[in-house]
Amino acid sequence: MTPSGVDRGGDGARFAELRAAAVALLAAMAAGSLLIILAGASPLEVWRTLVARTFGDAYGAGQVVFRATPLVLTGLAVAVPLRAGLFNIGAEGQMIAAAMCCAVVGAALPAATPALLALPVAMAAAAVAGGAVGAATGALRAYRGAHEVIVAILLNAIIAGVALWLGNQWLFVGEATRTASVVEGARFAELGITGSSASSSVVVALVAAAAVGWLQTRSTIGFRWRMIGGGPDAALAAGISVARDRVSAMAAAGALAGLAGAHFVLGHKHAFEEGLGRGVGFLGVAVALLAQGRAAAIVVSAVLFAALSQGGLGVAELVPKELVDVLQAVVVLVAAATLGRTTSVGGGAR
Amino acid sequence: MGSARLFGGLVALNVALVVIGHAIAPATRAAPAPDAVxxxxxxxxxxxxxxxxxxxxxxxxxxxxxxxxxxxxxxxxxxxxxxxxxxxxxxxxxxxxxxxxxxxxxxxxxxxxxxxxxxxxxxxxxxxxxxxxxxxxxxxxxxREHEGSFVVGAIAGLTTRTKVVGFVGGMKIPLIRKFEAGYIAGVRHVCPDCRVKSAYAGTEPKAFADPMLGQELAGAQFDDGADIIYHASGKTGAGVLAAAEARHKLAIGVDSDQFHEAPCCVLTSMIKRVxxxxxxxxxxxxxxxxxxxxxxxGLAEDGVGFVADDHNRRLLPPAVVARARALAAEVVAGTIVVPSQ
CATH class of the missing domain: 3.40.50.2300 (Response regulator)
Known part of the structure; x- marks a missing residue:
C-alpha cells in the first residue's frame, strides 16, 4: 500500500500539497470559529470538545474508525473511475442496491451457516449488486454515450425509490422500516472498543484500499484505466478497448460501493433499513477529491471526514445542528479550492 | 506569492478568533453536580x-x-x-x-x-x-392514539357542514394508520353518511417534515369539498394548518395543542401526552x-385527549364538547371499542 510510484511528484510538489492542505484546514477552522461565535458559543470550548470526543478517548476513536470504514470504500469507488476519466456520483445508489441485496441474501441463509461461508456469500451479494449498477452506468456511457453523471444521478433516485417500495411492499417486518435480520454467521464482529460501533469490517476497507493501490500502480488493467483517463483517443490508437475498460472501471467502483453497503448491513444494523448509510456515497466524492484519488491518501482523508462527522455529533449539545453541517461543507469547499490549485485530479479529457 | 505570510496570517486569525470568541461567549454552564441524575x-x-x-x-x-x-x-x-x-x-x-x-x-x-x-x-x-x-x-x-383520534373524529363529524372531512398522514406506517382508523371510526359513529378523504405525505421519514406537501394535500381535500382536516404528520402538518388558514376552513391539530399555529382555524387538537x-x-x-x-x-390514563378551552370555545360549541366527553367516557368504560387499523 505504498503511495503510487507512477504519479509521485517531486518533493517540492509534495510539500506544496501538504502546505495547501494545512492552509485549507486553517481557513476552514477560522470560518468555523466565526460561525461558532455567531451562534453564541465559545470556539475554544467547541474545538476542544470536538477533539476530545473523537480522538480524546477510546470510544470516540472507535466511532471514528466505524465512520471511516464505509468512507474508505465509497472514496475508492469514486477514485477508481476518476483515473479512467469517469466521475462516479452513483456510489450512493450502488451502496443502497448492494445493502438491500446483502440483507436479503444474509437473511435467507440457513440459520446455522458458519461465518466462513455466510460472510463471503453476503459480501459477494453486495459486491455483485453494486457492481451490476456500476457496470450498467459504465455501459450506458461506453456504448450509448449517455453521460455517466446524469445516468448515476437518475439511478440514485430510482434505486432509493425502488428499495423503499420493495421494503414497504414485502421486506420490512413488523411496524418498522427495516428488513429481517441477517443470520448470526453473516455478521462482522464488533471490535469491542468501549461500546463503539467499530467492527471487523474495517479490515475489508483496508484490504480494498491496498488492492486498489496495487491495481492502480502495478496492474495492466490499472494502466489501461490511466490510459483511457489520460486520453481516450490515444488509448484507442494503442489498441485498448476504451468502452470495455470504462465498463470495468465502473463495475469495480460499484463493487467497492457495494462493500460499503455490506459494512452497514453486516457490520452494524444487521438488516437493511430506511436511511441506512445515507450520504456516505456522496461524501465519498469529497474523500476521493481531497485524497487526489490515491488509495493510501483515501484512508487518511476518510479518517478526517469521519472525525468531522463524529466530532460534529460530539458538539451537538453546544451548537445548533445546522452549524455542524455548515462546518463540514466549509471544510470540503476550502479544501477543494486550495488543493485544486496544486494538482488537477484525474485529469480526464473525454 | 507570499504563501508563508498567508500561512502566518491564518494562524494569527485563528488564535485571535478563538481568544476573542472565548472572551465574549456567555459563561458556560456550571459543571453538573457529580451526583445529579x-x-x-x-x-x-x-x-x-x-x-x-x-x-x-x-x-x-x-x-x-x-x-x-x-x-x-x-x-x-x-x-x-x-x-x-x-x-x-x-x-x-x-x-x-x-x-x-x-x-x-x-x-x-x-x-x-x-x-x-x-x-x-x-x-x-x-x-x-x-x-x-x-x-x-x-x-x-x-x-392508544386511535382512542384520541376517535374523539376528534366525532367532533369533526358533529361540526362538518359539507359532510366531507379529511385526514392527512405523514409517513405511511401502522402507527399513523392508528390515527386514521380511530378518526374514521369517530366520524362514522356520529355521522354515518359522512365521507372521509385520506392522504399520506409519503413512505419515508421526511414525510413528517414537508410542510409544502402538507399544504398541497390539504388544499386538494378542501377543494374536493372537505371543510375539516385532521393531520397526523409532524412538521408537515404546518402546511395543513396554513391551507386551512388560507381557505378559511378548519383543521384539527395533533400531539400538542396547535391552536396558536392558526388561531382562526384550529377546531381542536388531539393531544398525545408525550x-x-x-x-x-x-x-x-x-x-x-x-x-x-x-x-x-390511552384515554383512561390521560395519555391522549382533546383540547376544549377558552381559546377554541368560539369554534367548538358546548354541546359538541359535551358529546365528545360522553363518547370518551364510553371508550374508557369499554362500551365503545375503537379500531386501531
Whole structure:
C-alpha cells in the first residue's frame, strides 16, 4: 500500500500539497470559529470538545474508525473511475442496491451457516449488486454515450425509490422500516472498543484500499484505466478497448460501493433499513477529491471526514445542528479550492 | 506569492478568533453536580420546534428538570445515520436514562439496551421487534392514539357542514394508520353518511417534515369539498394548518395543542401526552423504580385527549364538547371499542 510510484511528484510538489492542505484546514477552522461565535458559543470550548470526543478517548476513536470504514470504500469507488476519466456520483445508489441485496441474501441463509461461508456469500451479494449498477452506468456511457453523471444521478433516485417500495411492499417486518435480520454467521464482529460501533469490517476497507493501490500502480488493467483517463483517443490508437475498460472501471467502483453497503448491513444494523448509510456515497466524492484519488491518501482523508462527522455529533449539545453541517461543507469547499490549485485530479479529457 | 505570510496570517486569525470568541461567549454552564441524575434525549426527524411531537417530549423533559433538577443532554441528529450514533454516544458516556423520541429508534434502542445493560433506555412510540422480548432496561412508551383520534373524529363529524372531512398522514406506517382508523371510526359513529378523504405525505421519514406537501394535500381535500382536516404528520402538518388558514376552513391539530399555529382555524387538537410519558419515566429513574417493558397510555390514563378551552370555545360549541366527553367516557368504560387499523 505504498503511495503510487507512477504519479509521485517531486518533493517540492509534495510539500506544496501538504502546505495547501494545512492552509485549507486553517481557513476552514477560522470560518468555523466565526460561525461558532455567531451562534453564541465559545470556539475554544467547541474545538476542544470536538477533539476530545473523537480522538480524546477510546470510544470516540472507535466511532471514528466505524465512520471511516464505509468512507474508505465509497472514496475508492469514486477514485477508481476518476483515473479512467469517469466521475462516479452513483456510489450512493450502488451502496443502497448492494445493502438491500446483502440483507436479503444474509437473511435467507440457513440459520446455522458458519461465518466462513455466510460472510463471503453476503459480501459477494453486495459486491455483485453494486457492481451490476456500476457496470450498467459504465455501459450506458461506453456504448450509448449517455453521460455517466446524469445516468448515476437518475439511478440514485430510482434505486432509493425502488428499495423503499420493495421494503414497504414485502421486506420490512413488523411496524418498522427495516428488513429481517441477517443470520448470526453473516455478521462482522464488533471490535469491542468501549461500546463503539467499530467492527471487523474495517479490515475489508483496508484490504480494498491496498488492492486498489496495487491495481492502480502495478496492474495492466490499472494502466489501461490511466490510459483511457489520460486520453481516450490515444488509448484507442494503442489498441485498448476504451468502452470495455470504462465498463470495468465502473463495475469495480460499484463493487467497492457495494462493500460499503455490506459494512452497514453486516457490520452494524444487521438488516437493511430506511436511511441506512445515507450520504456516505456522496461524501465519498469529497474523500476521493481531497485524497487526489490515491488509495493510501483515501484512508487518511476518510479518517478526517469521519472525525468531522463524529466530532460534529460530539458538539451537538453546544451548537445548533445546522452549524455542524455548515462546518463540514466549509471544510470540503476550502479544501477543494486550495488543493485544486496544486494538482488537477484525474485529469480526464473525454 | 507570499504563501508563508498567508500561512502566518491564518494562524494569527485563528488564535485571535478563538481568544476573542472565548472572551465574549456567555459563561458556560456550571459543571453538573457529580451526583445529579443525567437524562439524554435524541429527537426524531422534524426535530425541535416542530410545535408538535418533538416539542411535547421537550416539554416533558423541562418539566422533569423543574421537578427533579436533573441534568439534560439533548441531541438533534442531523441525518438518519446519526440517530444510532447519538443514542450510543449518550449511553457510552454513562447518562442515567437515554430517551429516543420516535418509532424510528425502536430497533436501535433494542440493540443498544442489550449492549449497555447498566443504562436505562426509553423509546417514545416504541415498536417492539416481533418474537423478541423487550430488554429489561428498556421502557417502550406507547399511546392508544386511535382512542384520541376517535374523539376528534366525532367532533369533526358533529361540526362538518359539507359532510366531507379529511385526514392527512405523514409517513405511511401502522402507527399513523392508528390515527386514521380511530378518526374514521369517530366520524362514522356520529355521522354515518359522512365521507372521509385520506392522504399520506409519503413512505419515508421526511414525510413528517414537508410542510409544502402538507399544504398541497390539504388544499386538494378542501377543494374536493372537505371543510375539516385532521393531520397526523409532524412538521408537515404546518402546511395543513396554513391551507386551512388560507381557505378559511378548519383543521384539527395533533400531539400538542396547535391552536396558536392558526388561531382562526384550529377546531381542536388531539393531544398525545408525550410530555406526561417522558416526565413519568424520568420520575421513575430519579426515584430508582425504573422498570423496562411496554406501557400503553390511552384515554383512561390521560395519555391522549382533546383540547376544549377558552381559546377554541368560539369554534367548538358546548354541546359538541359535551358529546365528545360522553363518547370518551364510553371508550374508557369499554362500551365503545375503537379500531386501531
Amino acid at each position: 443525567t437524562i439524554g434525549l435524541v429527537f426524531d426527524v422534524g426535530g425541535r420546534d416542530d410545535k408538535s411531537f418533538n416539542d411535547a417530549a421537550w416539554r416533558g423533559l423541562e418539566w422533569a428538570r423543574r421537578d427533579f433538577g436533573v441534568e439534560l443532554l439533548v441531541i438533534e441528529p442531523s441525518d438518519g445515520a446519526d440517530r444510532e450514533a447519538a443514542l450510543r454516544q449518550l449511553a457510552a458516556r454513562g447518562v442515567d436514562l437515554v430517551i429516543g423520541v420516535g418509532f424510528i429508534f425502536s430497533a436501535d434502542l433494542e440493540k443498544l439496551a442489550r449492549r449497555f445493560p447498566t443504562v436505562a433506555f426509553a423509546g417514545v412510540d416504541f415498536s417492539p421487534s416481533e418474537g423478541v422480548a423487550v430488554p429489561v432496561n428498556l421502557a417502550g412508551l406507547r399511546f 410530555d406526561v410519558a417522558v416526565h413519568q419515566v424520568v420520575a421513575d429513574v430519579v426515584a430508582g423504580r425504573f422498570r423496562g417493558g411496554l406501557r400503553e397510555l
